[in-house]
Amino acid sequence: MYRLIDTHAHLDEMEDLDRVLAEAREGGLVAIVAVGSDLESNKKVLQLATLHGKFVYPAHGLPRNISEGQRKRVYLKPGGRYEVATRRGGSEERE
Numbered sequence: 001m002y003r004l005i006d007t008h009a010h011l012d013e014m015e016d017l018d019r020v021l022a023e024a025r026e027g028g029l030v031a032i033v034a035v036g037s038d039l040e041s042n043k044k045v046l047q048l049a050t051l052h053g054k055f056v057y058p059a060h061g062l063p064r065n066i067s068e069g070q071r072k073r074v075y076l077k078p079g080g081r082y083e084v085a086t087r088r089g090g091s092e093e094r095e
Contacts, residue, residue: 004028008035009033011034012044034058035059042061
């Protein structure tokens with residue numbers, strides 16, 4: 001028997017997430033990789049993975065067209081916290 005994994009889902013955009021996840025499980029999925037595309041969606045994806053552990057796994061991304069001047073290193077942490085590191089070597093933790 002095959003075990004199915006959805007490897008690219010934008011769960012942060014779903015209106016009725018509980019229904020979507022229930023239907024995915026009923027349809028035979030064993031896991032979903034939830035994909036973020038900017039800082040806000042990445043934070044939401046991390047929260048979804050925390051809430052639905054062992055079924056939803058996070059994948060974080062940034063838009064391709066982000067300019068060099070806008071780039072910062074963002075480290076997402078469990079519980080929806082994140083740290084922003086600047087080019088000057090400083091960093092700050094945020095919620």
